[in-house]
Structure formats: structure tokens, C-alpha cells
Amino acid sequence: MERLQKVLAHAGVASRRHCEELIAQGHVQVNGQVVREQGMKVDPATDRITVKGREIALEEHVYYLLYKPTGVITSVTDPRGRRVVTDLLTGVKERVYPVGRLDYDTSGLLLLTNDGDLANKLAHPSYEIDKVYRAWVKGVPSQEKLKKLATGIRLEDGMTSPGASRLVKAEPGNAKALIELTIHEGRNRQVRRMCDAIGHPVLTLERIRLGFLTLEGLRPGQYRPLSRQEVDKLRQGLIQNRRSRGAKL
Numbered sequence: 001m002e003r004l005q006k007v008l009a010h011a012g013v014a015s016r017r018h019c020e021e022l023i024a025q026g027h028v029q030v031n032g033q034v035v036r037e038q039g040m041k042v043d044p045a046t047d048r049i050t051v052k053g054r055e056i057a058l059e060e061h062v063y064y065l066l067y068k069p070t071g072v073i074t075s076v077t078d079p080r081g082r083r084v085v086t087d088l089l090t091g092v093k094e095r096v097y098p099v100g101r102l103d104y105d106t107s108g109l110l111l112l113t114n115d116g117d118l119a120n121k122l123a124h125p126s127y128e129i130d131k132v133y134r135a136w137v138k139g140v141p142s143q144e145k146l147k148k149l150a151t152g153i154r155l156e157d158g159m160t161s162p163g164a165s166r167l168v169k170a171e172p173g174n175a176k177a178l179i180e181l182t183i184h185e186g187r188n189r190q191v192r193r194m195c196d197a198i199g200h201p202v203l204t205l206e207r208i209r210l211g212f213l214t215l216e217g218l219r220p221g222q223y224r225p226l227s228r229q230e231v232d233k234l235r236q237g238l239i240q241n242r243r244s245r246g247a248k249l
Contacts, residue, residue, distance in 0.1 A: 001041040004030065007049065009116025011056040012095045016120045027052050061115040062094050063231055065213060068110040069220035074101040085110060088221055099123055100131075100186045108133070108207030109215050111226075118231075121238050122210075125161065128184045128241045132209035133191050137200040140170045140177040145198040149181055153194045160194060161185055176203060211237055 008019040026034050029050045030042055042049060049056050066085060073084045076097060085098055099111040099119045113119055121127050149165040164182040181191055192202045208215060211234060218224065
């Protein structure tokens, strides 16, 4: 027996957090009965579970690394009919969902999977997985401003968590600079807002690394499946990060 939201996440319905919302909103039925209770135990082998009238089927977990280009929405649907990231995954039969998000005008590394449990952990800041971005910004930030980016910036939704930042290079004339920024959160347009806060607006932005995963061998719009070794390494890294955080606390 497993908790209902965990079964839904494992079936690729959505992340565990979103599955909890679906339950609370009355969209989930177990054996014909609407369930709103969080943590209800079910047996996926014998119980009939439906979401918005559609029976779930346990899928084999799949994991894809996508080089998201700009001009694509990080979603599986868009009411305005714009191109979404799943449109780029030709031949993928499983219902996969993006892990976290990249803005419409941001490119770079994006994971997609039907493993809701892993997706939820990767997106949660408490697991402190490195998200590394490279941004061309207007002007050249001083070392003092770069230090502020690394130690924390006060935004309208609170202080950002400590990370890392460095100047990669500056263009002749100092009109713009390339900086690298490592964060562990996933707030809406966080990197752009952080750079705005120090007076150096982002011109272009790309995520180049997530944990140990990089874009090596891919061009914008291309993707590849993760190997079993990569998935295991991701899981192990999350466990180690969690333990390390617990030790600090």
C-alpha cells in the first residue's frame, strides 16, 4: 500500500505537489469515490484510480535531458497555442513533464520525466542541487556586486539563498559582460530579477548545468535520454545533499 499522491506521481500524472492539489480539488477518484484526503493509502495493483475521469496506468519511468531553445514554453500545454517543450520530444510515448521551468526567453538544460517523486525532489530548494546559468548582462558588474549575487539578494519575495557567481569575460568597451551564477532555488525569473537588483539587466540567459548534467553534445532543440547510471547518480546526489543539509541544521 502506498500514499495516493505518491502513486499518482509515479504514474506520471504530475509532480507530487501538483498531485496533492488535484486531490484537494476533488479531481481524483478511487474505486469510483472522490478522495480529498491527503495521504490515503491505495494499492495501485488492485484499486481503480482516475484523475479527471481518466484511469491512470503505471508507466515505466523515463528521463530526458533537453536543450531548450528560446521561444518555447516550459509546459505541456499552452492556451495561446504557443510551442511547448513537449512538442520537441518526437517519438516519446510516455506523458512526461518538465522539472522546474525555464522562461520563454531563456534557453538551456531542462529535464523532463514521468517520475514525479524525483521531479519534486530535483525542483525543491531543500535538496540544494546546483543550477548553473550563464548570462550576458548590461555593463560589467564589480566584484562587490558579484559577491552580493553569491551571498544573497533581497527580492520582493525575500532573500535569495547563498550560491556562487563569477565574471567570465567582459566585452571590449565594457558594454556587456558574461557572468556565471549558481543558485539552488527556482523562483520565477529569479536570475533576471537578481541581476536587475544589482543594476545589470540580463541580455541573454542560458542554464548550462543541473547538478553534474551538462549540455555537452546537444544543440538547441535536441534532447537525449538519461542513462540508468546518470539517474542513479542524480538520486545519490540528492540523498547526499539532504544529509549534508541536515548536518548543518
